[in-house]
Amino acid sequence: MIGIGVLKFLDKMSSKRAVRYLVYSVAVIFFLSLILVPPILGIGFRWGQVGQVFENPGLLSQAMSAIYVSFGVAIFVSVIDIVAGLPLAWYIARGKSRWLNVLDTFVDIPFILPTVALGYSLLLFWSRPGGFSSIFGASLISPGWLLVVLLHFVFSFPIIVRVMVGSLLDYQRVYEEASRTLGAPPLTADRTVTLSILKPSLVSAFILAFARSLSETGATMMVAGIAAGGKTAAFVNGPVFISLVGKDSAAAVFVSLMLIVVAITIFAVITILGPRLRLPTKKVWPSLERRFSGSNFTISRNAITIIIFLFIVLIPSLFVALPAVSAITNGTLSQALSGTGIWQGYWQSLILSYLVAAAVTLINVFIGLPMAVLIARKRVGGPLSAIMDILVNIPLVVPSIALGASMSFFWGNFTFVPEIVILIFAHMAITYPYFVRSMSSAIERVSVDLEEASRILGAKPFARFRTIILPLTKYSLFAGALMVFTRSVDETGATLAVLSSTSAFKTAPVRLLDWVNGTVAATPSDIGLGIGILVILSFAVLLVLRLVIRRGEVKQ
Amino acid sequence: MPTVKVENVTKKFGKGKIVAVYNVSLEIKDKEYFSLLGPSGCGKTTLLRLIAGLITPDEGKIYIDGKLVNDVPPEDRGVGFMFQTYALFPHMDVWDNVTYGPRVRALPTQQSDKLGREMLEMVRLYERYKALPRELSGGMMQRVALARALSAGSKLLLLDEPLGALDAKIRLQLRNDIRNLVKDLGLTAIHVTHDQSEAMTMSDRIAVMRKGEIIQVGTPQELYMNPRNIFVANFVGEANFLEGHIESVKDKVAVLELRGNLRVKVLNEGGPRKLEENVVLAVRPEAFLLEKGRKEAVNAMFGSIERVRFEGTNLRYEVRLVNGDLVVVTCPTLSCELMEVGEKVTVSFSPDKSHVFEYPRVGLGQELTAE
Numbered sequence: 030m031i032g033i034g035v036l037k038f039l040d041k042m043s044s045k046r047a048v049r050y051l052v053y054s055v056a057v058i059f060f061l062s063l064i065l066v067p068p069i070l071g072i073g074f075r076w077g078q079v080g081q082v083f084e085n086p087g088l089l090s091q092a093m094s095a096i097y098v099s100f101g102v103a104i105f106v107s108v109i110d111i112v113a114g115l116p117l118a119w120y121i122a123r124g125k126s127r128w129l130n131v132l133d134t135f136v137d138i139p140f141i142l143p144t145v146a147l148g149y150s151l152l153l154f155w156s157r158p159g160g161f162s163s164i165f166g167a168s169l170i171s172p173g174w175l176l177v178v179l180l181h182f183v184f185s186f187p188i189i190v191r192v193m194v195g196s197l198l199d200y201q202r203v204y205e206e207a208s209r210t211l212g213a214p215p216l217t218a219d220r221t222v223t224l225s226i227l228k229p230s231l232v233s234a235f236i237l238a239f240a241r242s243l244s245e246t247g248a249t250m251m252v253a254g255i256a257a258g259g260k261t262a263a264f265v266n267g268p269v270f271i272s273l274v275g276k277d278s279a280a281a282v283f284v285s286l287m288l289i290v291v292a293i294t295i296f297a298v299i300t301i302l303g304p305r306l307r308l309p310t311k312k313v314w315p316s317l318e319r320r321f322s323g324s325n326f327t328i329s330r331n332a333i334t335i336i337i338f339l340f341i342v343l344i345p346s347l348f349v350a351l352p353a354v355s356a357i358t359n360g361t362l363s364q365a366l367s368g369t370g371i372w373q374g375y376w377q378s379l380i381l382s383y384l385v386a387a388a389v390t391l392i393n394v395f396i397g398l399p400m401a402v403l404i405a406r407k408r409v410g411g412p413l414s415a416i417m418d419i420l421v422n423i424p425l426v427v428p429s430i431a432l433g434a435s436m437s438f439f440w441g442n443f444t445f446v447p448e449i450v451i452l453i454f455a456h457m458a459i460t461y462p463y464f465v466r467s468m469s470s471a472i473e474r475v476s477v478d479l480e481e482a483s484r485i486l487g488a489k490p491f492a493r494f495r496t497i498i499l500p501l502t503k504y505s506l507f508a509g510a511l512m513v514f515t516r517s518v519d520e521t522g523a524t525l526a527v528l529s530s531t532s533a534f535k536t537a538p539v540r541l542l543d544w545v546n547g548t549v550a551a552t553p554s555d556i557g558l559g560i561g562i563l564v565i566l567s568f569a570v571l572l573v574l575r576l577v578i579r580r581g582e583v584k585q
Numbered sequence: 586m587p588t589v590k591v592e593n594v595t596k597k598f599g600k601g602k603i604v605a606v607y608n609v610s611l612e613i614k615d616k617e618y619f620s621l622l623g624p625s626g627c628g629k630t631t632l633l634r635l636i637a638g639l640i641t642p643d644e645g646k647i648y649i650d651g652k653l654v655n656d657v658p659p660e661d662r663g664v665g666f667m668f669q670t671y672a673l674f675p676h677m678d679v680w681d682n683v684t685y686g687p688r689v690r691a692l693p694t695q696q697s698d699k700l701g702r703e704m705l706e707m708v709r710l711y712e713r714y715k716a717l718p719r720e721l722s723g724g725m726m727q728r729v730a731l732a733r734a735l736s737a738g739s740k741l742l743l744l745d746e747p748l749g750a751l752d753a754k755i756r757l758q759l760r761n762d763i764r765n766l767v768k769d770l771g772l773t774a775i776h777v778t779h780d781q782s783e784a785m786t787m788s789d790r791i792a793v794m795r796k797g798e799i800i801q802v803g804t805p806q807e808l809y810m811n812p813r814n815i816f817v818a819n820f821v822g823e824a825n826f827l828e829g830h831i832e833s834v835k836d837k838v839a840v841l842e843l844r845g846n847l848r849v850k851v852l853n854e855g856g857p858r859k860l861e862e863n864v865v866l867a868v869r870p871e872a873f874l875l876e877k878g879r880k881e882a883v884n885a886m887f888g889s890i891e892r893v894r895f896e897g898t899n900l901r902y903e904v905r906l907v908n909g910d911l912v913v914v915t916c917p918t919l920s921c922e923l924m925e926v927g928e929k930v931t932v933s934f935s936p937d938k939s940h941v942f943e944y945p946r947v948g949l950g951q952e953l954t955a956e
Contacts, residue, residue, distance in 0.1 A: 203668050204674060207672035209639070209659040210638075210664060211733065213685075225676045226676060311681075313688055
């Protein structure tokens with residue numbers, strides 16, 4: 030009864046213009062003051078240090094090469110991802126067989142696995158004794174650039190497939206049919222018509238894969254071949270460089286700044302030029318394309334894409350299950366459960382990770398909702414809303430270690446702010462776009478007509494939100510919140526940058542990174558089990574997500 | 586010389602649960618304008634897509650020009666297809682859309698340019714060649730789609746509800762344009778529509794479809810004059826249906842007893858009928874003669890006007906007969922006596938302008954529902 034009274038009160042309040050403005054302003058101020066401005070100012074505070082880097086040519090060239098490597102790997106991996114992922118997406122979206130549903134589910138695995146699990150799994154598979162590589166005697170691929178490329182390929186592959194399957198299923202096949210009746214063989218129709226129409230999805234898939242590769246830190250550090258002592262590595266990109274030199278050094282400030290500026294520039298260029306980019310559709314090679322449209326070619330293309338998926342993506346990702354299973358039988362499990370030795374810290378980290386993720390999710394949902402409405406319904410005018418939309422996405426494309434570093438530069442000036450709060454702020458900034466993005470596009474899909482109908486029937490603004498928008502978007506809300514949660518649990522780069530080396534607040538991925546890189550002595554069984562527990566919890570989250578979304582689909 | 590022959594074709598969807606087209610056979614002659622007419626969901630679009638090769642039949646054979654094409658992909662069937670939504674490629678301008686066919690068939694540039702120009706001039710849109718589809722009006726998009734469908738030089742044109750998305754006025758205009766074009770170019774056309782007046786005015790022959798089957802094939806006149814069953818009588822044109830039974834049969838004349846002991850004479854067509862057999866009498870609204878007061882006439886039925894509606898060309902009266910049945914009568918506005926609601930009238934019809942059908946097993950109401 031009290032609940033209903035409160036809702037009625039809120040409904041009534043919401044019809045006051047001042048109250049609405051207050052809610053929206055709080056959301057915007059929150060976004061600006063906690064998410065957008067601190068990283069910008071933070072890096073600005075250390076601007077003066079950057080000059081030191083230019084005085085040391087050796088350091089400068091190392092820093093520059095780390096930056097080049099970061100962008101080079103990101104671009105290379107995203108391109109390879111599209112080449113390898115597009116055929117698989119096509120096969121999943123167009124095939125009729127029932128087992129494609131299973132395949133579709135498996136594609137998500139590398140995406141939902143914590144990246145530290147992926148990193149360790151790939152490390153085991155390709156270069157540690159007992160892995161696939163031990164068939165060949167020695168380590169097949171030693172930690173270094175090739176293993177990093179493989180890792181980045183694996184974790185960004187599901188993004189491409191997921192985005193492209195979605196847009197292929199939405200795509201109106203009538204265009205393709207028109208092309209066929211005009212005489213185009215299947216491959217020509219796909220290339221000149223379907224791909225051109227799907228170009229926006231292709232561009233956004235590319236941006237997502239690119240940003241993820243640029244940002245990933247934890248797993249990359251596992252496979253980068255960091256030498257004992259943590260001063261040199263076989264592979265050095267931006268994030269590895271920052272953690273090698275320490276985030277407070279001038280070189281780290283320089284690299285963070287460059288990563289942020291170049292990432293935002295590339296993002297802006299793709300956003301502006303993407304729509305103008307035209308895929309080549311004029312030239313047609315009828316006999317050649319006809320030959321490649323044949324069923325033999327299609328079958329072998331599907332076979333190749335599935336083999337790549339199985340042997341490069343899926344099996345190496347799941348290889349960590351082996352030591353995890355053996356840990357159950359060899360006594361590691363009982364040791365873990367008793368919480369002795371290194372396990373005491375592990376459980377603390379796990380609890381810390383989940384508490385931080387819960388806090389971050391809760392805050393972002395509450396404060397992200399008005400922002401999502403603001404953007405989706407263009408409440409501050411078209412151009413300003415569009416700018417908001419772009420600003421909200423910035424944390425998505427900025428490498429998380431750079432974002433974390435500049436966040437800690439900023440908050441470091443306020444010594445009364447405890448480290449744990451800075452950690453939560455950093456995670457909030459990184460995960461904020463995930464929620465607002467998915468929520469604002471869900472709200473956009475709710476027809477304004479429905480809101481107007483409810484308005485004419487007498488509903489106040491808050492009542493409209495709670496009776497129309499919320500019920501119709503609750504699955505996206507849930508999915509967005511879970512995405513924030515998993516992303517926060519997984520986050521390593523910003524966490525490393527925020528925490529001091531002696532910090533008590535080691536989250537689970539940071540702790541596991543210590544284990545893998547030998548900072549803390551841990552057996553393969555320990556690591557396998559530690560990662561296995563994290564993975565099982567992640568799968569539980571995935572399962573909930575799938576169930577909720579499926580229920581939503583059935584109902585809608 | 587495109588002829589199309591469809592032989593016992595069946596197509597099912599949804600793991601065989603939904604039968605879209607069932608055991609259909611058809612023959613379409615060279616240079617014929619042929620329509621597939623039926624309510625939505627009757628399988629007419631599926632049949633058209635089967636002929637185009639966009640889907641393949643589960644059973645049966647399809648021949649184009651006497652050649653079996655079951656295994657021929659759409660790009661090699663040499664058909665022009667116009668989609669209901671036009672499906673103009675949104676990322677290409679008018680010129681690139683219209684020359685797409687020649688281009689993907691690898692015609693020399695010179696020839697494809699010539700074709701593109703000819704086609705656009707034919708639909709009077711050459712000056713808009715640089716426009717993007719979204720910059721055109723519905724009628725223009727429709728004409729571009731037509732030009733594109735014909736640009737590959739196909740002699741068989743398949744049209745899927747080509748006028749469905751247009752305004753009423755433009756629709757009437759384009760009916761003539763399309764038919765004239767098809768006739769001038771000597772094409773064979775198969776046109777899918779749910780609009781019976783569109784099918785009637787455009788076609789040489791029509792196949793009426795229902796629930797995946799072909800009910801009747803004939804010229805527009807044949808369908809109108811001699812509908813094979815209640816469904817066709819109702820779907821092609823309009824008809825009043827009155828329930829009754831056969832009271833007596835003598836030579837070519839049968840006497841029906843309608844409700845309320847109302848007796849009418851009809852021609853005893855379609856073989857000898859059994860006495861007492863339940864039947865349905867169908868009379869078109871325009872076949873009734875409506876007069877004021879009580880008049881003596883063959884098949885005179887009395888009643889009073891219940892509702893009047895002005896439809897422009899016609900006046901439409903709903904007359905409640907003394908037996909309780911309601912009939913619709915139309916007559917040309919300019920030559921018709923104006924009557925008011927409540928006026929006592931006589932409705933009559935000539936025996937040769939009525940049709941008698943067996944009473945449907947599923948009941949009259951069910952038989953009349955379009956799906």
